[in-house]
Amino acid sequence: MSEMPEAQRRALMEKLEKMSPEELRExxxxxxxxxxxxxxxxxxxKVYEDEKVFAVLDINPASKGxxxxxxxxxxxxxxxxxxxxxxxxxxxxxxxxxxxLRGLKVHGTTIFIANGxxxxxxxxxxxxxxxxxxxxxxxxxxxxxxxxxxxxITDIRELIQAKLNEQLGIKKExxxxxxxxxxxxxxxxxxxxxEAKPKKQKQEKKSTKKKTAEKEDSVSLDDIAGLFNG
Amino acid sequence: xxxxxxCSIVHGDFDSEEIYSDDKxxxxxxxxxxAAGHILLFTKEHHSILEQVPDDxxxxxxxxxxxxxxxxxxxxxxxxTNIIVENGxxxxxxxxxxxMHIVPRTENDGLKLDWKPKHVSDDDxxxxxxxxxxxxxxxxxxxxxxxxxxxxxxxxxxQHDQAEHKPQxxxxxxxxxxxxxxxxxxxx
Numbered sequence: 001m002s003e004m005p006e007a008q009r010r011a012l013m014e015k016l017e018k019m020s021p022e023e024l025r026e027x028x029x030x031x032x033x034x035x036x037x038x039x040x041x042x043x044x045x046k047v048y049e050d051e052k053v054f055a056v057l058d059i060n061p062a063s064k065g066x067x068x069x070x071x072x073x074x075x076x077x078x079x080x081x082x083x084x085x086x087x088x089x090x091x092x093x094x095x096x097x098x099x100x101l102r103g104l105k106v107h108g109t110t111i112f113i114a115n116g117x118x119x120x121x122x123x124x125x126x127x128x129x130x131x132x133x134x135x136x137x138x139x140x141x142x143x144x145x146x147x148x149x150x151x152x153i154t155d156i157r158e159l160i161q162a163k164l165n166e167q168l169g170i171k172k173e174x175x176x177x178x179x180x181x182x183x184x185x186x187x188x189x190x191x192x193x194x195e196a197k198p199k200k201q202k203q204e205k206k207s208t209k210k211k212t213a214e215k216e217d218s219v220s221l222d223d224i225a226g227l228f229n230g
Numbered sequence: 231x232x233x234x235x236x237c238s239i240v241h242g243d244f245d246s247e248e249i250y251s252d253d254k255x256x257x258x259x260x261x262x263x264x265a266a267g268h269i270l271l272f273t274k275e276h277h278s279i280l281e282q283v284p285d286d287x288x289x290x291x292x293x294x295x296x297x298x299x300x301x302x303x304x305x306x307x308x309x310x311t312n313i314i315v316e317n318g319x320x321x322x323x324x325x326x327x328x329x330m331h332i333v334p335r336t337e338n339d340g341l342k343l344d345w346k347p348k349h350v351s352d353d354d355x356x357x358x359x360x361x362x363x364x365x366x367x368x369x370x371x372x373x374x375x376x377x378x379x380x381x382x383x384x385x386x387x388x389q390h391d392q393a394e395h396k397p398q399x400x401x402x403x404x405x406x407x408x409x410x411x412x413x414x415x416x417x418x
Contacts, residue, residue, distance in 0.1 A: 045355065047362045050370045057359055060347035065358040078313075079300045083293050090292030091285045091373055097317060098281045099365035104358060108318025111280070112343075115299060116310025119335040120344045131345070133321040139345050141314070142322060143331060145262035156267050156306070157247045157259045164250060164301035224318045225278035225326065 029074040034125035038072045047099075052085055053092050058129070062139050065104045067130040069093050075126045077115050093128050098221070100132050107224055108133035110141055236327040240274045254287050255294055257332075264341060265334050267306050271295055272329035280317045283328050285376055295330050302334050310335035312343055 004012070019027060029035055036042040038054060045057040047067060058066040069092055075081045081089070097109045112129040114121040133139065164170075238244040240256055247259035249269060260268040271294060277283045283291070299311040314331045316323040335341065350358075 045359045047359065048366045048369060050373075055366075057355060057362075061350055062345035063348055064350045064354055065362060067362070078296050079303070081296070083296075086293050086296050087289030088373075090289045092369065093292075094280050094283070094285065094288045095369040095373070096362075096366060099362055099369070101281065101318075103361035103365035106320065108316075108320030108323070109280075110321045111313075111315035111317060113313040114310065115303075115312070116335065118308070118337045118339070119310030119312045119333075121310065131321075133318065135320045137320070141343050141345060143264040143268075143314070143316075143333065143343070144341070146264065148261075148263060148266070150261075152266070153247055153259045153261065153263070157249055159305045160267060160269070160298075160301050161249050163305035164298060167297060167301055221279065221281050224320075225282065 025074070025076075028076065028124050032074055032123075032125050034070055034123060034127070035074050038070070048092065048096060050092070052088055055092070055096055055130075062129075062131045062141075063106075063133070063137060065100055065106070065132040067096055067100065069096060069128045069130065070125060074124075076124050077121070077126055078113060079115075081126055089128060093130060097130050100130055101221065101224060104132050106132040106134055110139075112141065234276055234327050235325050236272050236329065237276050250294065250298060252294075255291055257294070257298060260331070263333075264331075265336075265339060267302055267308070267334040269298055269302070269332040270329050271298065271332060272327060277328045278326045279323070280315055280328055285373065291330060295332055298332050302332065306334055308334040308336050314343070 016024065016027070033042060037044045037056060046054060047057065048055040048069075051072075053069060053071050055067050055069045058068050069089060071081055071085050071089060073085070078086070093111060097111065100106060100109050110129070110131040110133055112131060113127075131139065131141075235244065236256075239246045239258060247261075248256065249259060250257035250271070254274055255271060256274055257269055257271040260270050271291060273283055273287055273291070275287075280288065295313050299313060302308060302311055312331070312333045312335060314333065315321075315329075316331070317328075333341070333343075
């Protein structure tokens, strides 16, 4: 939009301003490069595709093999994506991260979601990034650790939690770690499904379960998980 | 796991500012936040990296991360959020227990969470594409089979989370003044 003459730019801004949210979304959809990639109108290097989501190589990658995972439907930001699709996107992202670790033999991945321009979102189509990582790759994305007063953290926690509980329709007792249902899916967990257990209830070791997972994940995942001990 | 920091929090051996808990996940305030309101969401069971977390819990975690992110938007009046998984030490992961960071963002907050594009040759790109496609081949089928085995999708995590039965807090059609629409308009 920056190359447009001023008058034309202003007219467009006015038009956008007058649009209803539905019209705006339709307008965005038509302009959206990722919608065109999704429908194969624009060429891309697609790595994965199913009914709901697809993944392509980023044309401006942070590193070789940088993937974008997107819903086929046009959503601008994460809160607009329906819950089932968010879950599916998450699972596909996990599986593709595994494909990155194995296929490219890298030692880590950064999963990155930006919601809003302030967070670095550039496209109008929601996406998740999978960035292949190596030690000392200088890619950045480092979260600084700031010192903050405990009382400040408590104040902010209360603010966010009040809103979250309102959204979830949960009463205050969740603060105390109220457990709703324990799904008794693991035979080796001594944890009968009962409600309102004290928070301190110890979960027994699930080493069996973990071992199986590691076994089927073979070499690279073991190596990567093992790096912590080294 | 014995001396895992997050497991200690789950077991209540370690004080924390808890913000969300269900039978699979726990979210607490980060005590050394990148920005005010930085939250850590992790599995109650010990899994070192994302790939070791079972699919249904991964899906549930992304869904809860979105809800927390929405609550941050609305309660703190920030302009954005990042959801980040540092997966493996090479990606900056410090504690060997899978977690997601949810970081509130405002314009000019000084956080440098972006990256510079790197030039990758066409040949390298094609090789990467080939390798990734090859590894990704069975994914769709494996997810599909898992859904079948559960007798539908994701009902497992819905069982224990009342919230999931509620309509999403986000209406399909958003009001013009809704912060999410403002966000959409901001994106050039």
